[in-house]
Amino acid sequence: MSLPHPTADQISLPIVLAVLGDPTRLAIVHYLASKEGVPLNCSKFLDLASKTNLSYHLAKLREAGVTRSEAAGTSRLITLRRDDLDKRFPGLLDSVIAAAEGDKGLPAVGTAEVEVSA
Amino acid sequence: MSLPHPTADQISLPIVLAVLGDPTRLAIVHYLASKEGVPLNCSKFLDLASKTNLSYHLAKLREAGVTRSEAAGTSRLITLRRDDLDKRFPGLLDSVIAAAEGDKGLPAVGTAEVEVSA
DNA sequence: TCCTTAGTTCAAAAGTTATTGAACAATTGG
DNA sequence: CCAATTGTTCAATAACTTTTGAACTAAGGA
Numbered sequence: 001m002s003l004p005h006p007t008a009d010q011i012s013l014p015i016v017l018a019v020l021g022d023p024t025r026l027a028i029v030h031y032l033a034s035k036e037g038v039p040l041n042c043s044k045f046l047d048l049a050s051k052t053n054l055s056y057h058l059a060k061l062r063e064a065g066v067t068r069s070e071a072a073g074t075s076r077l078i079t080l081r082r083d084d085l086d087k088r089f090p091g092l093l094d095s096v097i098a099a100a101e102g103d104k105g106l107p108a109v110g111t112a113e114v115e116v117s118a
Numbered sequence: 119m120s121l122p123h124p125t126a127d128q129i130s131l132p133i134v135l136a137v138l139g140d141p142t143r144l145a146i147v148h149y150l151a152s153k154e155g156v157p158l159n160c161s162k163f164l165d166l167a168s169k170t171n172l173s174y175h176l177a178k179l180r181e182a183g184v185t186r187s188e189a190a191g192t193s194r195l196i197t198l199r200r201d202d203l204d205k206r207f208p209g210l211l212d213s214v215i216a217a218a219e220g221d222k223g224l225p226a227v228g229t230a231e232v233e234v235s236a
Numbered sequence: 237t238c239c240t241t242a243g244t245t246c247a248a249a250a251g252t253t254a255t256t257g258a259a260c261a262a263t264t265g266g
Numbered sequence: 267c268c269a270a271t272t273g274t275t276c277a278a279t280a281a282c283t284t285t286t287g288a289a290c291t292a293a294g295g296a
Contacts (some may be wrong), residue, residue, distance in 0.1 A: 012142050012221075012223075013144070013214075013217045013218060013221050013224075014139050014140065014141045014224070015139070016139075017135050017136075017138045017139035017144070017214070018135075018136060018139025018140070020132075020139070021132050021133070021134075021137070021138070021139045022132060022136070022283095022284090023132045024284095026131070026132050026135070030224060041170075041242080041243090042242075042243065043241095043242070043243090049285085050286075050287090051180070051242085051243070051244095051287080052207035052243090052244085052245090052285080052286070052287075053285055053286080054243090055243065055244055055245085055285075056283095057282075057284090058243095059244090060283095061290080071292095073242085073292090073293055073294070074240095074241060074242045074243070074292065074293045074294070075241090075242060075243080075293095076242080076243070085196025088217070089213060089216075089217040089224075090147070090213065090214040090216065090217075091209055091213035091216070092210075092214065092217055094209065094213075095208065095209035095212075095213050096128070096131075096135070096210065097211040098207075098208065098209070099131045099207040099208075099210055100131060103130075103131050106131075106132070111213045140253095140254090142254095159272080160272075160273065161271095161272075161273090167254095167255085168255075168256075168257090169272085169273070169274095170255075170256065170257075170273095170274085171254075171255055172273090173254075173257080173273065173274060173275085174253090174254070175254090176273095177274090178253095178285090189262095189271085190262065190283070191262090191264070192262065192263045192271060192272045193263095193271090193272060193273080194273070195270080198271090226240055237280085237296100238295100238296090239294100239295085239296085240294085240295080240296100241292105241293085241295100242291100242292090242293085242294105243290105243292090243293085244289105244290075244291075244292100245288105245289085245290070245291095246287105246288090246289085246290095247269090247280100247286100247287100248285105248286085248287095249284100249285085249286080250281080250283100250284080250285075250286095251282105251285090252281100252282080252283070252284085253280100253281080253282070254279100254280080254281075254282085255274105255278100255279085255280075255281090256277100256278085256279080256280095257277100257278095258275105258276090258277095259274105259276080260273105260274075260275070260276095260288090261272100261273090261274075261275095261295070261296105262271100262272085262273090262274100263270100263271085263272085264267100264269100264270085264271080264272105265268100265269090265270085265271100266268085266269085266270100266290100
């Protein structure tokens with residue numbers, strides 16, 4: 001049951017901008033960028049919104065081509081589609097993430113995080 | 119009767135992204151960028167939307183801090199707030215404009231343009 | 237097998253944004 | 267002064283987006 005993703009050349013600029021123009025989704029992308037390489041599951045974002053609402057926002061990000069969601073057991077592993085975005089809109093993602101970095105007022109992910117020590 | 123504009127530090131990233139995530143407004147910004155330095159009046163954009171609707175979209179751009187509108191007689195002179203945007207979100211405007219450049223499918227301004235020769 | 241965990245789907249409600257036309261204001265040229 | 271030009275405001279409507287809760291599916295562990 002792999003979820004539908006647009007191909008790189010189907011990714012649309014206004015749609016990407018509109019999708020990033022929501023504080024919850026921008027916070028998700030910001031957090032994904034800060035953990036780049038590490039695939040995260042939805043539950044990481046539960047302090048941003050309810051489970052149902054997260055499902056909605058993550059679907060928007062996926063359908064816009066901003067993220068990729070892979071099924072892994074009962075989880076979804078979510079990653080940024082950096083290569084595709086960089087190819088399609090060079091510099092855009094970096095400048096958005098850098099700007100989000102400086103933005104106090106964006107919701108933050110994992111403020112009450114518990115690290116499991118080995 | 120000067121219209122209200124946010125100061126540079128009041129410009130918000132998600133609001134700017136949301137405002138640019140509309141094809142009509144993105145086309146306006148793209149065209150402003152292509153004529154940078156030249157202040158344009160609203161009528162330049164009449165092939166994108168009705169007069170009333172343009173007024174709405176131009177107000178959104180102004181309120182988000184993307185453009186500046188100055189009253190000049192019965193016209194408004196509209197310019198991109200490039201300095202403020204570059205200071206606040208370095209690289210963002212350039213990457214958006216470069217991406218819009220490559221985007222066939224965005225509405226275009228002035229396709230039936232008549233140049234007045236001196 | 238049964239229970240739990242992880243996430244989706246659906247339908248409804250709430251909220252927001254875009255579009256429209258008619259009426260208005262302000263400036264300028266005749 | 268009058269008329270035309272340029273753009274705004276207002277109220278209504280249409281069209282979307284976001285949020286919600288309840289019901290569901292699918293996988294994994296006991």
